[in-house]
Amino acid sequence: MTCFFKNLGWLPAAPDNFSAQLAQASTGYDLRKLVNFSLDGNQLGKVTKKLAVLKKSQQDLTPLTEFNLGFISNTTSKLITPSLIATAIRFGFACNVIETEYNQVAQEAFSTHSAFDGHRLDAVLLAIDYHGLPLQSVPGDLNTAEKILVESIDYIKTVADGVHAKTGAQVLLQNLVPPVESYFGSFERMLPGTLSWLISRLNLKIENLASEHLTVVDVAGLASTLGLSTWHDPTLWNIAKLPFNQDYVPNYAEHVCRIIAARRGKSRRCLILDLDNTLWGGVIGDDGLEGILIGNGDPTGEAHLHVQQVALELRNRGVVLAVSSKNEEIIARQPFQKHPDMLLREEHIAVFQANWTDKASNIRAIATALSLGLDSIVFLDDNPAERMQVRKEIPEVAVPELPADPALYGRVLLAAGYFEAIGFSEEDSKRASFYQQNVQRAQLLNQSSDMEGYLASLQMEITFAPFDIAGRARIAQLISKSNQFNLTTKRYSELQIKLFEENDQYFTTQIRLKDVLGDNGMISVIICKKESTWWEIDTWLMSCRVLGRAVEEAVLQYIIASAKKTGALKLRGIYLPTDRNAIVKNHYKNLGFRNETGIDTAEQIWELDLTEEERKRLPMKVTYAV
Secondary structure: OHHHHHOOOOOOEOOOOHHHHHHHOOOHHHHHHHOOOEOOHHHHHHHHHHHHHHHHOOOOOOOOEEEEEEEEEOOOOOOOHHHHHHHHHHOOEEEEEEEOOOOOHHHHHHOOOOOOOOOOOOEEEEEOOHHHOOOOOOOOOHHHHHHHHHHHHHHHHHHHHHHHHHHOOEEEEEOOOOOOOOOOHHHOOOOOOOHHHHHHHHHHHHHOOOEOOEEEEOHHHHHHHHOHHHHOOHHHHHHHOOOOOHHHHHHHHHHHHHHHHHHOOOOOOEEEEOOEOOOEEOOHHHHHHHHOEOOOOOHHHHHHHHHHHHHHHHHHOOOEEEEEEEOOHHHHHHHHHHOOOOOOOHHHEEEEEEEOOOHHHHHHHHHHHHOOOHHHEEEEOOOHHHHHHHHHHOOOOEOOOOOOOHHHHHHHHHHOOOOOOOOOOHHHHHHHHHHHHHHHHHHHHHHOOOHHHHHHHHOEEEEEEOOOOOOHHHHHHHHHHOOOOEOOOOOOOHHHHHHHHHOOOEEEEEEEEEEOOEEEEEEEEEEEEEOOOEEEEEEEEEOHHHOOOOHHHHHHHHHHHHHHHOOOOEEEEEEOOOOOOHHHOOHHHHOOOEEOOOOOOOOEEEEEEOOOOOOOOOOEEEEEOO
8 A cells, every 4th residue: 555655546557658648748738637647756857848848938838827936955855846846737837946055944044145036936845854953862851852842943933934024925844754763662752852752842843833824744744654764765865965765756746736736725625426336335226225335344335434434524624525426316315315324314415416427427517516616526436437537528627546445445535635725614614514505505596486586585694894813714715715706816815814904005805695594604805905086806706606696796885885985986896817717707797897908908907987886786684794
């Protein structure tokens, strides 16, 4: 199984003609298709070179988004960079890595000149190996050991703060991988002052540094999974100060890029499950309810039970669950309704697609029902042919490669890191329920004879409130994750959001919505820049799950009313088209704004004359939080 982790075994093996396909690649889509295979460091390096060629010839890199990453380390990083750049493509980024010179950590943090001068960085990877810290083994000397800890964490914090202050970028701080060697055996980690004792406690202090501008990358956990004895290579360290075994560079790049993607809201949100031989052993249509294998007492049954346990745990942390199965629906639902050993029940499944339609079509239907992009979805299926069909038809969907043994399905799903998190809030824990309620709302719409009657039946209540400390983390999360209904896709940290709160030149609003089916939580964020006679909408984003419910009109009315109170006569909205926010291309047009620049420009400006605007009746109760 270690080999599975090392080889990124959830990705299918690279085709024999990989090099030929890479030579023919001419777009961002071509490259992204090729990096969805399990590639070694050499192959990743070739992809990076190809990306450089496409950039130089100004080829279309859609759907990749440019990302600038600074890289500071006390070790040799040049052999890591190519894999970082290539792996980032799999997560949707055309990454530029700006490296500092070897072992120039303090100099980059504190000197007036920097390798980053002239670069606008999105993030800085701060990779300090334990060799780069003042760690001295003092077995049994608790007082000295604690002083060493204070000095080390102060140094790390000062460097991280200095890098952030200098660049304004997010800091990705990796924790420390302990050495393999032990002088005291099992007593090593318990004895104050040993190197293992110091590193284990220092890692806890590093975790406490996490903030709105600093994210911890758990490299120690990665090394532990792969094996410390093979992670460290003393020969490579002595020769070239390489921080770890070069066979693990793809794994390191994968974990760093997961964090980058999570910070940009690219973690997956939905898990679609096959049924037969995935959630249970056997075929429900042939074997019947009594014949399928699920539950304790049977190795195969326990293996499939574990898959359900993993799915349920993911749902509890906010991942929405759906089903896509080639089956008769009545029969497919029976285990969820009647089997005593099933952990998953119908109430856990937001969308249940059991029919004889191909899986790709069902997945598209599920995405539509949930108002989710296809790149938010993971599809788990034991059948290699079904996996191949979905990968071919919908390359945006993540489809983990599964081994023959179902006991490993859950481990593979989690090892792939599709649902990487950089935080966890109360609203995160409720997200699966939010989407499930939204499906119920859609069903209610289908039962209604008219839209007005449908909206009235929801008994909606919308609440407007200015930004505040209680909502700050959720506001930052929405801003970082919202890509589809986001007019400008600007990103702001919690610290920047705090500055908006305190600046009288800006109008801020957090918007919540609840209805007869439940509380949707915070569903929209607005930031407006106040000018003397007009306001500019800097940020307007909304959760896609509330589209078509007159929320846009309610938000606009609130902005207009607030703007008029300051004497504003005009409202200006900016639309910056991206490959993911086409859903809002007509947003301002539909709300009565007039286009001032044309619709083919990189930055569209829309304006609304507030002296002519009429207030419309809203199908909801409006409240204002002080």
